[in-house]
Amino acid sequence: MGSTVETRYGRVEGLVEPGLQVFRGIPFAAPPVGALRFAAPRPPEPWAGVRKAHEFGASAPQRPMALPLPGLDVGPQDEDCLHLNVYTPATDGARRPVLVWIHGGGFVIGSGSQPVYVGGPLVRRGDVVVVTVNYRLGPLGFLYLPEVCPDREDAVGNVGLRDQVAALEWVRDNIERFGGDPGNVTIFGESAGGMSVGTLLAAPSARGLFAKAIPQSGAAENVHTRESATKVAEHFLAELGVPAKDAARTLLELPPDKLLDLHGQTVLKLGTSLGLLAFQPLVDGDFLPRAPLDAVGAGAASEVSLLTGTTRDEWKLFGFLDPGIAKLDLQGLRDRLAKQVADPDALLAAYRDSRPDASPAELFFAIETDRVFRIPAVRLVEAQLGHRTDTFMYRFDWATPAMGGALGACHAVELPFVFGVADSPEGKLFSGGGPDAVRLQEQVMDAWIAFARSGDPSHPGLPGGRWPAYDAARRSTLLFDRECSVELDPRATEREAW
Numbered sequence: 001m002g003s004t005v006e007t008r009y010g011r012v013e014g015l016v017e018p019g020l021q022v023f024r025g026i027p028f029a030a031p032p033v034g035a036l037r038f039a040a041p042r043p044p045e046p047w048a049g050v051r052k053a054h055e056f057g058a059s060a061p062q063r064p065m066a067l068p069l070p071g072l073d074v075g076p077q078d079e080d081c082l083h084l085n086v087y088t089p090a091t092d093g094a095r096r097p098v099l100v101w102i103h104g105g106g107f108v109i110g111s112g113s114q115p116v117y118v119g120g121p122l123v124r125r126g127d128v129v130v131v132t133v134n135y136r137l138g139p140l141g142f143l144y145l146p147e148v149c150p151d152r153e154d155a156v157g158n159v160g161l162r163d164q165v166a167a168l169e170w171v172r173d174n175i176e177r178f179g180g181d182p183g184n185v186t187i188f189g190e191s192a193g194g195m196s197v198g199t200l201l202a203a204p205s206a207r208g209l210f211a212k213a214i215p216q217s218g219a220a221e222n223v224h225t226r227e228s229a230t231k232v233a234e235h236f237l238a239e240l241g242v243p244a245k246d247a248a249r250t251l252l253e254l255p256p257d258k259l260l261d262l263h264g265q266t267v268l269k270l271g272t273s274l275g276l277l278a279f280q281p282l283v284d285g286d287f288l289p290r291a292p293l294d295a296v297g298a299g300a301a302s303e304v305s306l307l308t309g310t311t312r313d314e315w316k317l318f319g320f321l322d323p324g325i326a327k328l329d330l331q332g333l334r335d336r337l338a339k340q341v342a343d344p345d346a347l348l349a350a351y352r353d354s355r356p357d358a359s360p361a362e363l364f365f366a367i368e369t370d371r372v373f374r375i376p377a378v379r380l381v382e383a384q385l386g387h388r389t390d391t392f393m394y395r396f397d398w399a400t401p402a403m404g405g406a407l408g409a410c411h412a413v414e415l416p417f418v419f420g421v422a423d424s425p426e427g428k429l430f431s432g433g434g435p436d437a438v439r440l441q442e443q444v445m446d447a448w449i450a451f452a453r454s455g456d457p458s459h460p461g462l463p464g465g466r467w468p469a470y471d472a473a474r475r476s477t478l479l480f481d482r483e484c485s486v487e488l489d490p491r492a493t494e495r496e497a498w
Helices: 122-128 138-142 159-178 193-201 224-239 244-253 257-272 292-297 330-338 344-354 362-386 426-429 435-454 490-494
Strands: 002-006 012-016 020-027 050-052 083-088 096-102 131-134 180-190 212-215 305-313 390-394 476-480 485-488
Touching: 002 020, 020 122, 020 159, 083 122, 083 159, 096 193, 096 212, 096 435, 122 131, 122 435, 131 159, 138 159, 138 257, 159 180, 159 193, 180 193, 180 435, 193 212, 193 490, 212 435, 224 244, 224 257, 257 305, 257 330, 292 362, 305 362, 305 435, 330 362, 330 476, 344 362, 344 490, 362 390, 362 490, 435 476
Parallel strands: 012 050, 096 131, 096 180, 180 212, 212 305, 305 390, 390 476
Antiparallel strands: 002 012, 012 020, 020 083, 083 131, 476 485
């Protein structure tokens, strides 16, 4: 049985399930292929008749994931990837809160159609509308060409982020017909999705398209300058091995697989030398006029309620890819830190004092968790505090049993709980499942739903029924675990060391 909705571009037919209607693979922009590769997204062409929205659209071209995470299969891939998916209780004009999910994956992998991001559980529990979106990834989404290919007049920076804004514009223009309220949109995302959310807080073209934001394990500091982005592009073109005068034409003609091969080589060469992601947002003076954290501090997101946080042991997930971690000693740890921070000795001393029994590997995981994730989240909240009092912080402490418990409360561990699949067969692989996981899942989902509805994540299932706002004096942080609690300024001495 289907349900039909008239969008601005044509009619779409979704599928009806008990308490849920699902519309998959709706195009929100024209296919970014041919001459539109590397160009800003354009509106989709209208269609006649009824377009079946029963199957997910293709994911952006990418290489397989190397991390041990379940439920993240991206399915078929194609450059024609700018689709979104809508999950709604009913297409009845009820104007429900809308949550728009921006997937993670280091800006090089992922999709809005990955199984863990199913919207049904949130929709059924909270009477909300959930939208998941795709955007261009890797060099197709974040290669900065204006300086190295000046003859490509339509090539711009941040096309992956521009895709996200195009999806939000589609939501603004169409979501009321799917039972959502275009005036009450929450954007949320994890990892690169969280970094996208933090960056969109500063993007002038995104202002007014959302009222609330939940960046999970990602903030507003992962950005290139034009100089560093141009360096990535120069390395990329060097791998291509063609004269600069032919580069623009060659980049349009190469198949996506070849671009992905070059992308992999560029990431390997620049991942450590630049100290940042090779492909990520860019302060280009256009889409992003200034560094996002500075823009938020100056009031760019003064109309947006903010809820953010990290997991306790973020970096343990990436230790899976680090063969040298098991043999790390204190000198090796100091050498690693010296490549990342200005005063490695002072930082190492602070963490050794705070964790006297920790091994060098454990200290490294704690420091990298803070450097890449927790401290940027704190800085983002502090930047927003001058403009809003409805800012909230969490730390996710639930440890996954995966890999014998070695991953702890690692990066992405909260995802099955946010999306209500912690007790599903796939979700159990990461959450462990069971009654405690189900109870925590309900607490997390209800908090995200309450925040989307009102800007306050408090609900009766939390300790005392209240999630206190974050402020510079108390730094109240909700800890999600088997028993949830509120802690004031957790691991304060380590925070102060930064």
